[in-house]
Amino acid sequence: MTRPDKLQYRPCVGTMMINSRGEAFVGKRIDNKEGDWWQMPQGGVDDGEDLDEAMFRELGEETGVTTRHLQIVHRLEEELYYDLPPELHGKLWGGKYKGQRQAWYLVRFTGEDSDIDLEAFKHPEFCEWKWVDPDLLPELIVPFKRGVYETVVTGFKPHL
Template sequence: MIDVDGYRPNVGIVLLNADGRLFWARRINRDGWQFPQGGMRSDETPLEAMYRELEEETGLAPEHVEVVAATRGWLRYKLPQRYVRHHQHPTCIGQKQVWFLLKLVSDEASLRLDACDKPEFDIWRWVDFWYPAAHVVNFKRQVYERALRHFAPLVEGLCRVELGNAPPREDGDPTPDEPRHGWRAA
């Protein structure tokens, strides 16, 4: 489903643990790391799409999380020209997203990256709050920063941590925890 402006409706998920750290996962067979996200179906609300994507990409069900907040309206990013499929109609030039902040209320053992037939991620880790804004692919960076800026005051209140302002994108960024492999025996 692509809107008249060429944007695909999508949801993004910022998953928070009790320490104020965020779930960060690596795309299968790629070097790219990102938050869970995915397209909305034409018959879904953003909340319904978020729960579906959450389960498909992390194995978490609604009882494993608490919805803390969502961004208002759409946050948009354009795809680089090399990713635009000009031969498809309608042509998708980017994504428009509603972002959700979720708090993990279950044990992290509930996370299963192999919960669906075609897993999106192969490993994951917890990272400092501003880490994703500095390390996501460039074309998604502005949307990540906007979503995290929106959620930062809520996270500070929930987790009783001080996050400060978004850090500059430099090598001095915090180092994430060791990766965890997503494959668990069924």
């Protein structure tokens, strides 16, 4: 299989944040009114930004969790790619990208549920959140990201 052209994919980080019971955090996106889809935190990497810094920044922006409650457990070696479905082409990221390339992290959350604040930043991305069994993650995400989530769950399973 040939590797996708990196320039066509938005650089991004994704995070599986797990609690002390080994459950994964998922949030329900505010802007997705089409279905009952839940996702793990993810977001773009700024030009010149270190991946670890981007992951902590994005996770903080989406969950309100600070680095004092987080420990990096593992990062997948390979970036994962997904393409946007045709109905979203040209509608996201100024039409510049056809999908995302993601560096995925597994982090342990050491805080309390009360440390999670979806409204900690000006523009929240999630309207609800919950902890779920990691094996359920591929069933909860929008279908075009399902393959990525299957790879993430398989890749992190030895570290859960």
